[in-house]
Every structure is written in C-alpha cells, then in structure tokens.
Amino acid sequence: MTSKIGSTVLGYPRIGPKRELKRALESYWASKSSADELREVARRLRTDTWKQLRDAGLDSVPGNTFSYYDQVLDTAVTFGAVPDRYRKLGLNTLDTYFAMARGVESTPPLEMTKWFDTNYHYLVPEIGPDTTFSIADRTPVESFREAADLGVTTRPVLVGPLTFLLLSKPAEGAPEGFEPLDKLDELVDVYAELLAELNKAGAEWVQLDEPAFAADRSAAELDALKSAYQKLGSLAKRPKLLVAGYFGDLGEALGVLGASPVEALSVDLVAGGSSVDRLTSTQGLKDKELVAGLVDGRNIWRTDLDKALATAATLLGSAREVSVGTSCSLLHVPYDVEAETAIDPQVKSWLAFAAQKVDEVVTLGKALAQGQDAVSKELAAARAAVADRAGAERTHNSAVRDRIGALKPQDARRSEYGTRKKAQEDALGLPKLPTTTIGSFPQTTDVRKARAALTNGSIDQATYKQRMRDEIERVIRLQEDLGLDVLVHGEPERNDMVQYFSEYMEGFVSTANGWVQSYGSRCVRPPILFGDVSRPKAITVDWATYAQGLTGKPVKGMLTGPVTILSWSFVRDDQPMADTAKQVAMAIRDEVHDLEAAGIGVVQVDEPALRELLPLRAVQHKEYLEWAVESFRLATAGIADATQIHTHLCYSEFGDVINAIVDLDADVTSIEAARSRMEVLDDLNEVGFGRGVGPGVYDIHSPRVPEAAEITDLLRAALAAVPAERLWVNPDCGLKTRGYAEVETALRNMITATKEVRPTL
Ligand code: GLN
Ligand code: ZN
Numbered sequence: 001m002t003s004k005i006g007s008t009v010l011g012y013p014r015i016g017p018k019r020e021l022k023r024a025l026e027s028y029w030a031s032k033s034s035a036d037e038l039r040e041v042a043r044r045l046r047t048d049t050w051k052q053l054r055d056a057g058l059d060s061v062p063g064n065t066f067s068y069y070d071q072v073l074d075t076a077v078t079f080g081a082v083p084d085r086y087r088k089l090g091l092n093t094l095d096t097y098f099a100m101a102r103g104v105e106s107t108p109p110l111e112m113t114k115w116f117d118t119n120y121h122y123l124v125p126e127i128g129p130d131t132t133f134s135i136a137d138r139t140p141v142e143s144f145r146e147a148a149d150l151g152v153t154t155r156p157v158l159v160g161p162l163t164f165l166l167l168s169k170p171a172e173g174a175p176e177g178f179e180p181l182d183k184l185d186e187l188v189d190v191y192a193e194l195l196a197e198l199n200k201a202g203a204e205w206v207q208l209d210e211p212a213f214a215a216d217r218s219a220a221e222l223d224a225l226k227s228a229y230q231k232l233g234s235l236a237k238r239p240k241l242l243v244a245g246y247f248g249d250l251g252e253a254l255g256v257l258g259a260s261p262v263e264a265l266s267v268d269l270v271a272g273g274s275s276v277d278r279l280t281s282t283q284g285l286k287d288k289e290l291v292a293g294l295v296d297g298r299n300i301w302r303t304d305l306d307k308a309l310a311t312a313a314t315l316l317g318s319a320r321e322v323s324v325g326t327s328c329s330l331l332h333v334p335y336d337v338e339a340e341t342a343i344d345p346q347v348k349s350w351l352a353f354a355a356q357k358v359d360e361v362v363t364l365g366k367a368l369a370q371g372q373d374a375v376s377k378e379l380a381a382a383r384a385a386v387a388d389r390a391g392a393e394r395t396h397n398s399a400v401r402d403r404i405g406a407l408k409p410q411d412a413r414r415s416e417y418g419t420r421k422k423a424q425e426d427a428l429g430l431p432k433l434p435t436t437t438i439g440s441f442p443q444t445t446d447v448r449k450a451r452a453a454l455t456n457g458s459i460d461q462a463t464y465k466q467r468m469r470d471e472i473e474r475v476i477r478l479q480e481d482l483g484l485d486v487l488v489h490g491e492p493e494r495n496d497m498v499q500y501f502s503e504y505m506e507g508f509v510s511t512a513n514g515w516v517q518s519y520g521s522r523c524v525r526p527p528i529l530f531g532d533v534s535r536p537k538a539i540t541v542d543w544a545t546y547a548q549g550l551t552g553k554p555v556k557g558m559l560t561g562p563v564t565i566l567s568w569s570f571v572r573d574d575q576p577m578a579d580t581a582k583q584v585a586m587a588i589r590d591e592v593h594d595l596e597a598a599g600i601g602v603v604q605v606d607e608p609a610l611r612e613l614l615p616l617r618a619v620q621h622k623e624y625l626e627w628a629v630e631s632f633r634l635a636t637a638g639i640a641d642a643t644q645i646h647t648h649l650c651y652s653e654f655g656d657v658i659n660a661i662v663d664l665d666a667d668v669t670s671i672e673a674a675r676s677r678m679e680v681l682d683d684l685n686e687v688g689f690g691r692g693v694g695p696g697v698y699d700i701h702s703p704r705v706p707e708a709a710e711i712t713d714l715l716r717a718a719l720a721a722v723p724a725e726r727l728w729v730n731p732d733c734g735l736k737t738r739g740y741a742e743v744e745t746a747l748r749n750m751i752t753a754t755k756e757v758r759p760t761l
Contacts, residue, residue, distance in 0.1 A: 003240075004289050004321050005205060005264055006059025007365025010244050010297065011157060011329025013354055014066045015517045016045050017336060022521040025068065029102070035094055042066060046143065050152040052355070057362040062207060063147050063154025064140045065329070068094075069101040069520045072122035072167060073110070075159040076100075079190055080136030083110075083126050083171060093137070101520060111169070112519060116211055116247045117616055118298065118332055119526075119568065121519035125164070127180035128171030133190040141197050148202060156198055160208035160243065161187050162225050167212065181224055188228050195238040205264075207242045208232075210257075211328070214248030214272065215616040226256045233261030242266060246293060246328035248616050249275040258284025266291035269311060270327035271298070276311060280318045290319035293327035295352075295360050300333055300514075300528060300570045301389075302352045303360045305382040309367055324364040330354040334514035334525075343509050347530050350389040353514070390574070395531035397506070404582050412633040415641050417691065420667060423641035427601055428554055432761055433715070433754050434485040435729045436694065438648050438670055439558045439604060440736035441475045441490035442743055451495065468493045469546055476550045478744065483751050486602055487555045489547035491736070497560045497606065498568040502527035504539040505587055508569070528570045529580065535587035538594045545598045556646065557595040557603040559588055562631040567609035578627035585631040592636060596643050604646035605636055607664070608733070611649070611657045621656050629663045636666065644668065650733055652680035652695075658687050668692035672732045674699035674706075678714060681721035693722060696732030697753070698746045703738075705746045711753035724761045729754045 015021045024041035027033040046066045053061045067074050076082065077097055085107050086099050101123060103109035110123040140156045147154040161184065168180040198206055213225065232241065241262040245253060249272035257265055265285065267275060269292055279285065292315055294308040308324075315322050336355040340348060352360060363378040372379060389395070414420060446467070454464040475490035494500040502508040508527045515523040540557060548555040562584040571580055592603050610632075615624050636645045647666040652673050654661060661669060661684070673680050673695030681695060697714045698706055718727055729750060735743050 003204060004059075005155070005242060005291060005323055006369075007324050007361050008058055008060040008155070008291065009053070009062060009295075009326045009330055009358055009361060010207070010209070010246065010266060010293070011062055011065045011331050012049050012053065013331055013333070013335055013517065014045060014049070015515065015521075015523055016041075017339065018513075019515055019523060021045060021068075022523060025521040029098070035092075038068075038094075042068065043146070046146065047150060050147050050150060050154065053358060054152050056355075056358045057366075058358060059323070059365060060205065061147070061152055061154050062157050064143050064156040064158065065331075066143065068097065070122050072115075072125065072159055072164070073097070073101055074139065075164050076123075076125040076168075078135065078137045078139060078158075078194070079164075079187065080134045081125050081127060081131050081168075082136070114612060116215070117613065118247070119516070119518055119524065119612075120332060122167065125168040125180075126171040127165065127168045127183055128174040129178055129182075131171065131183060133183070133187050135190060135194055135197070138197070140194065141201050144198060144201050144203050153202070153204065155205040155207055155242065156203055157207040157209065158191075158194075160210040160212075161191050161228055162221070163210045163212040166221070181221070184224050184228060188231050192232060192235050192238070195232065195235060195241075199237050199239050203239045205242055206239045207244055207266075209244045209246070210253070211245060211247050213245050213250050213253035214268065216618050217251075217253065222252055222256055225253055226260065229257060229260035229262055240264065242289075242291065244291075244328075246271070246297070248272045249278070251617075254278055254282055255284065258282040258288070260284075262288070264289035264291060266293055266325055268293045268327040270294070270296040276314060279315055282318070285319045287320050289321040289323060290315060291323045291325040293325050294364060295324070295326045295357050296573075297326040297328035297330050297357070298332045299573055300351050300353060301573055302350055302356070302382060302385050303364075304386045305360065305364060305367070305379050308364055309372070312364070312368055322368065324361050324368060326357060326361060330357055332516060333357065334511065334516055339513040340511050342512050346388070346392065346394070347509050347528070349385050350530070351528070392531075395572070395574070397532035397534060400532040400534050400583055400586070403586060404579075407582075407634070412630055412637050414633075414637050414639070414645075414665060417665070417667070420641045420644075424644045424667060427642035428486075428644065430485050430554075432724055432758055433727055433729050435751060435754055436484060436486040436556065436670075437479075437488055437730055437735060437747070438696075438733040439488050439491055439556070439606070440494075440734075441478075441488070441492070442738055442740050443492065443736050444471070444740070447471055447492045451493075468543070472543065472547050473550055476547055476555070480551060480553065482744070482747050484747070485553065487547070487551060487553050488558060489543055489555060491558060493543060496524075498565050499525065499527055501539060501560050501565060502529070502569060504537075505533055505535050505584075507531040507533035507583070524568070526569050529566070529572055529584075531572070533580070533583040533587050535590050539591055541591075541594050541598050541600075544595055544600050548600060554602050555600065557592070557600040559591055559595075559603065559605045559635075561605045561607035561610075561647070562588055562635055563613055563628045564607050564609040567613045578631075581627055581631035582634060585634040588635040589638065592639060592645075596639050601642065602644045602646060603636075604648060605632065605666075606648045607632060608648065608650035610660065611651060611654065614657060618656070625657065625660045625663075629660050632664050632666075646670065646694075648733060652676050654680070654683060658683055662687055662689050666691065668694060668728055670694035670696065670728065670730050670733075672696050673718075674714065674732050675701070678717045678721065681718060685721060690726070692726050692728055694728030694730040696730060698731035698750060700732045700734040700738060703742070705742050706749060708749040708752040708756070711750050712756050715753055715757045719757070719761075
C-alpha cells in the first residue's frame with residue numbers, strides 16, 4: 001500500500017487566535033518579558049494548532065508553519081544565509097534573528113517586500129557569491145520532534161529552494177551579473193542534508209513551497225526547477241516530497257514538476273482555476289498524488305462544496321490519487337468565524353475563516369474517499385449557505401446597478417489637461433514649486449486614546465469630535481506656521497485608510513477579531529465587502545470643511561481610491577473585481593463631488609495599492625490595468641476643471657504600471673522618491689508623463705531628519721528632469737508614523753530649501 005497525504009491544508013495562521021504572539025513579541029522587544037516567556041507562548045501556539053488540525057480530522061497536518069516573524073527569514077536562518085553585518089553584532093540566535101527582521105540602532109533590517117500579490121510581507125534574503133549554506137538552525141527538525149512527542153505526525157513545510165533564491169537579492173558587493181540563483185546547486189545540497197535529517201527523525205512527507213512558479217519564469221529558471229527537483233527526488237534517503245505551487249496557475253512549471261521524481265503536487269484551483277485542463281493533460285501526474293487546492297486560502301467565503309467536488313471528479317483519472325487541500329496557506333485568513341459575535345448573522349453564515357476551512361477540507365476529503373453520503377449533512381449545510389448568499393437581497397442594490405448600467409465612457413473623462421491646468425492656476429493661485437504633504441500627521445497618544453475611549457464608551461461622540469477638531473486645528477496652525485501652500489487636516493480621525501471608509505459605506509461589514517498577519521507582529525483587520533457598494537452620506541466633508549474654515553490656504557480633501565479599498569479588503573467573489581471596483585469608484589465619486597460642493601478645491605485620492613494588485617502573470621496585466629485605471633478615473637471625473645485632483649503612490653519602481661500612471665490623468669501625482677534620488681522622474685519622462693508631480697524629498701522610513709541643503713540638492717536634481725511649473729514639493733508618505741519633533745524640523749527644512757530654490761527659477 002502506498003501512503004498518501006490525503007486531506008490537508010498548506011499552512012495555518014500563527015499570530016494566535018487572540019494575537020498572543022503579537023503581544024508576546026512586543027513585550028519581549030520592549031524588554032518587558034524574557035526570551036523563555038516568548039518561547040513558551042510560541043510553544044503553546046504550535047501545540048494548539050497541531051492538536052486542532054489533527055482533531056478536526058485532517059489526514060495530514062502541516063508542520064514548521066510557526067514563525068517568530070517570517071518564513072522566508074526562517075529559511076535564510078535555517079540555511080545559514082545571515083549577512084555578516086548581523087553576525088558581527090554578537091547577539092544570541094534569537095536576537096540576531098530579530099535584528100535581521102527589525103534592525104538595531106546601528107544596523108537597519110533586511111529589506112521587506114510583499115509576498116507575491118498578497119498583503120503579507122517577507123524579508124528579502126541577501127545572497128552573494130560568498131554565502132555558504134549549511135544547516136545552521138534545526139527548527140524544522142526540532143518542531144517535527146516536538147509535534148511527534150505530542151502524538152502528532154506532521155508534514156514539515158519549507159520554502160522551496162527555487163522560490164527562496166528567486167525572492168532573494170544579490171548581497172551588496174556581489175559582482176555585476178551575479179544572481180542568487182547561481183547558488184542553486186550548493187543550496188540544493190544543503191536541502192538534501194536537511195531532508196535526510198527529517199527522514200531520520202521520522203518525517204514521512206515534507207512540503208516544499210514553490211509559489212514563485214505561479215509568476216512568469218524564464219526558460220533558465222524552469223531548467224533550474226527541473227534540475228533541483230531531479231536531484232532532490234533522486235536522493236536515496238529522503239521523505240516523500242510534496243511540491244506546493246500556489247497563487248495561480250503553475251503554467252509550464254506543471255509539466256516540469258510532473259516529470260520530476262517527487263511524489264505529490266499541490267495546485268491552486270482557486271487562483272489558478274484555469275489549470276484544470278492542463279492538469280488532465282499533464283502525463284507525469286499519473287504516478288503522483290495531486291492535492292487539489294479547492295478551498296480558497298485567501299478569501300473568507302464558504303466554499304461551494306458541490307462545485308469543488310465536481311472539479312475534483314474531473315481530475316480523478318489524471319493522477320494516481322486526488323486529495324483535497326487549500327489553495328494556499330491559511331496564513332492569509334483570520335482564525336475563526338465563531339469569534340465574531342457582532343457581525344450580522346446572515347452575512348456570518350456565508351463566511352469561513354481558517355478553522356471553518358479546515359472543516360471544509362475534511363468534508364471534501366471524506367466525500368471523495370467514502371462517497372457523499374458519508375457527509376450528506378455537511379454538504380447540505382454548505383449548499384444552503386451558498387444558496388442563501390446567492391439569493392440574498394442584501395447583496396443586491398438595484399439603484400447601484402442601474403446607475404452603473406447607465407454610465408457612459410465620458411463619465412470617466414475630464415476635460416483636456418491644459419484647460420484644467422489653466423482653471424486650477426486661476427482658482428488656486430499657488431506659487432512656483434507648491435509645497436504640501438501626503439495627508440497624515442503624527443498620530444499622537446492623545447488621538448489614539450480618544451479613539452479607544454470612544455470605542456469603549458467612556459467618551460461620547462461629541463467629545464470625540466471636539467478632540468479631533470482640536471487636533472485638526474493644531475495641525476492647520478502648524479502648517480500655516482511652517483508656510484506650506486496646500487494644507488491637509490492630518491487624518492487624526494482615521495484608524496486606517498481603508499477600514500475608515502468601509503465603515504461608512506453600504507456593502508461592507510467589519511470584523512471584531514478578523515486579524516491577519518501583515519508582517520512580524522503587525523496585523524490588519526480587512527473589512528469584508530459582501531454586497532453592492534454605496535455611500536449613503538458624506539464621510540469626510542464635515543472634517544474637511546472644518547479644516548478649510550480655519551485657514552485661507554487651500555486644504556486638500558483626502559480619500560482612498562477604489563483599487564486600494566479592494567486590495568485591502570476581503571472582496572466578494574460572486575462577480576468580477578472590475579464590477580466591484582466600479583461600485584466602489586462611484587461611492588468615492590460621490591464623496592469627491594460633495595467635497596467640491598462644500599468648497600474644497602483640491603482632492604487627493606490615494607492609490608498606494610495600484611501596483612500591489614497587479615496580477616503575477618504579464619498576460620493578465622492589461623485587463624487589470626484597464627479596470628483599475630478606469631475605476632480611478634470614474635472616481636475623479638465629473639467635476640469642475642478648476643478642482644484639482646491629486647493622487648499618491650507609495651513606491652517609485654513602477655515597472656509595468658508606469659503607463660497606467662499617465663492614464664490615471666490626475667492633475668498631480670506624489671510618489672516616493674527620496675531614497676531613489678529622484679530617478680523615477682526620468683522613468684516618467686520616458687513615457688511622456690506631463691502632469692504635476694511631487695517626488696518625495698524626505699525619506700520618512702529613516703529616523704534621520706534631512707538638512708535643508710540635502711533637500712535643496714534633491715530639488716535641483718528634480719528640476720533637471722521636470723520643468724518648474726510641474727514640480728511639487730512634498731515629503732514621502734508616512735508622517736503618521738513619526739513624532740512631531742522630527743516632522744516639524746524636516747518640514748521646516750523642506751520649506752527653507754524650497755524658498756532657496758524658488759528665486760533661481
Ligand atoms: N494619505 C495617507 C497618509 O498620508 C496615505 C497613506 C499611504 O500612502 N499609504 O497617511
Ligand atoms: Zn504612500
């Protein structure tokens with residue numbers, strides 16, 4: 001008899017159902033508790049997860065899914081890829097690890113970036129020609145033993161060697177042309193050693209995650225995949241291997257892995273739904289186990305189990321064995337719907353968080369193995385929930401649909417830019433190189449306290465409002481004192497730039513406990529967009545007009561754009577994203593109009609997530625960018641020429657998205673640029689971007705306050721690329737995260753620099 005994996009999940013949340021790990025980490029970092037106390041919290045979380053997954057009835061429980069910070073960092077540490085600058089700190093193992101993750105006074109952390117197209121962030125390993133791999137840390141083996149001692153046989157999960165190297169960057173000083181992938185053979189040898197150790201420890205299966213192959217890969221990279229798995233598969237002493245590809249269709253990598261000597265493959269049939277045909281025609285699968293990722297690991301809706309079973313049925317002949325799994329790790333969803341006591345009961349009945357998804361996998365697995373009768377009750381309940389959601393009145397708002405149905409192309413078009421520019425100059429009368437900020441000002445303890453007090457009922461709405469107004473007045477006075485030209489109200493009333501808006505729109509619910517790890521101890525609580533979206537009444541107008549009433553200078557209205565709202569929410573999956581984006585766009589458009597009607601002449605619509613939501617495969621970019629751009633234009637059109645639209649993007653490496661930035665047709669675009677020394681301006685010139693642009697001149701990620709002279713230099717560099725009449729002066733985004741003392745000095749220096757440059761124009 002050949003053993004199989006059977007029903008499983010690819011990974012599980014680890015921050016703790018009550019964010020226990022977050023608290024333990026932050027307490028340890030603040031030196032309020034010991035390393036042993038932290039380890040104890042971690043051990044308990046691992047134990048609870050293993051037991052829960054086993055008791056829920058999964059055939060195979062994933063192991064090594066716990067992390068103190070990030071699984072990519074763990075992989076680097078396991079294989080000894082610790083840059084010298086962290087070794088030299090002379091810290092113990094745990095603190096070296098945290099130094100890489102968070103930096104220490106003398107040494108900044110590793111770069112952090114987004115994990116594929118999710119909102120999870122990983123730390124970017126640095127690999128150079130001199131990096132020597134070894135098994136430097138044995139957590140994968142130790143955690144296998146820890147689980148075994150509790151009576152749970154786990155399937156250790158590791159980031160695969162290809163994905164690890166493809167996500168790494170060349171270490172500083174590596175010769176031109178060096179790629180981390182050049183080190184593949186050496187790394188694979190050490191993976192082989194680790195597999196041998198796991199084998200010895202009793203691991204029957206090991207899972208190697210290779211999501212990098214859900215994105216476009218070169219022929220050389222596919223060859224590297226082939227040779228690595230040929231080698232790992234041919235080892236004499238090793239556990240059976242499950243290679244997991246997720247976040248999309250594996251494309252050509254499927255054939256490569258199919259032909260390799262690994263025992264099992266896991267495929268994402270949610271994000272890579274189109275791959276069913278490819279799977280049935282992949283010859284090499286016939287002697288493998290296929291783990292069909294039918295339960296969505298990234299969204300929170302209950303699975304249509306009948307549909308999932310039908311898909312599984314079409315796959316039955318194509319592999320030796322077909323099992324059921326999640327599309328990807330459950331890291332990207334909250335723990336448990338049952339912890340939500342305040343969500344509307346009908347909407348709640350449509351949801352499945354991690355715990356519920358495990359049950360779905362178990363049900364599907366039983367249905368496949370023993371027939372549907374064995375789980376008829378569970379299938380009936382799922383069927384009823386899916387039908388209830390599909391027929392629910394509350395997801396459907398005819399007024400919203402009629403309005404969108406009646407839209408014409410010109411509804412998303414403003415007049416020609418030249419005309420607008422003239423009208424805006426007349427209306428605003430700004431000096432050359434106008435100065436502004438990106439929106440938020442430092443969120444003080446008082447502001448946070450006031451919000452907490454409102455939530456727990458110890459102050460009333462009127463008191464809260466007055467405190468926020470006081471804060472707004474302070475921020476306005478400060479900006480006037482500094483001499484900024486276009487002011488902001490500072491966003492003190494906002495907890496988060498997406499959640500804040502979702503709370504005022506129809507079609508969303510918020511969770512009380514639906515936390516998802518973003519990075520390290522940081523969690524987000526994405527709102528759930530379940531139905532047609534509308535904005536019953538103005539959200540920001542009262543704050544904006546209050547701020548405008550305090551000053552003669554223009555105050556920018558501050559909104560979040562439709563793509564960002566979608567990107568940072570759990571979005572309904574029963575209609576195309578493009579349709580949902582239009583609805584959100586119309587809600588924002590209503591707000592833009594109300595701001596304009598209330599006398600706000602400048603409105604900024606932030607789209608920091610425009611690039612985040614970009615599909616992993618280039619063939620899908622065009623379609624995405626079309627609807628993304630269209631939704632922004634819909635949100636910002638239909639207003640007077642004199643009303644100036646700003647947008648803000650948090651990054652400067654636009655890649656494929658650069659043309660879309662032109663197409664947004666915003667009057668002014670602010671972007672991050674301080675770290676890249678204004679290079680982005682050349683990129684924009686190349687694609688003929690001819691609008692106002694505000695490259696950030698103050699890098700807010702660094703605690704250093706720039707001198708006026710440095711900013712003068714940056715402005716001169718910017719002026720070499722952009723004519724003065726298009727250049728705006730602003731910091732990078734994120735003032736919210738810094739303290740008033742630094743912000744005030746930095747902005748003062750920014751104004752000094754601007755005043756120095758202006759007369760030379
Ligand atoms: N207006 C927001 C702010 O300044 C923009 C935040 C962002 O770019 N992520 O905080
Ligand atoms: Zn930003």
